[in-house]
Amino acid sequence: MNQIVKAETAPTMSQATTSASVFIALVVILAGLGMAAALQVGSIASAVLAVVVALTALIVSPALLSIARTRA
DSSP: OHHHHHHHHSOOHHHHHHHHHHHHHHHHHHHHHHHHHHHHHTOHHHHHHHHHHHHHHHHHHHHHHHHHHHHO
């Protein structure tokens, strides 16, 4: 019985991949907005931090997608 419930509630491969992709896209978009805001204020350090966050999200994205696929 436990296996039946688990199988019905577990996300499918496409759902897991989509949710991981959406998460990565949101991180990159928020980093881009942060970079734009930092450049408006003139804070170079904040802009560099936003670029680092966006690049980290893009570099780590294959690993996140791989984890999402293995857990589905």
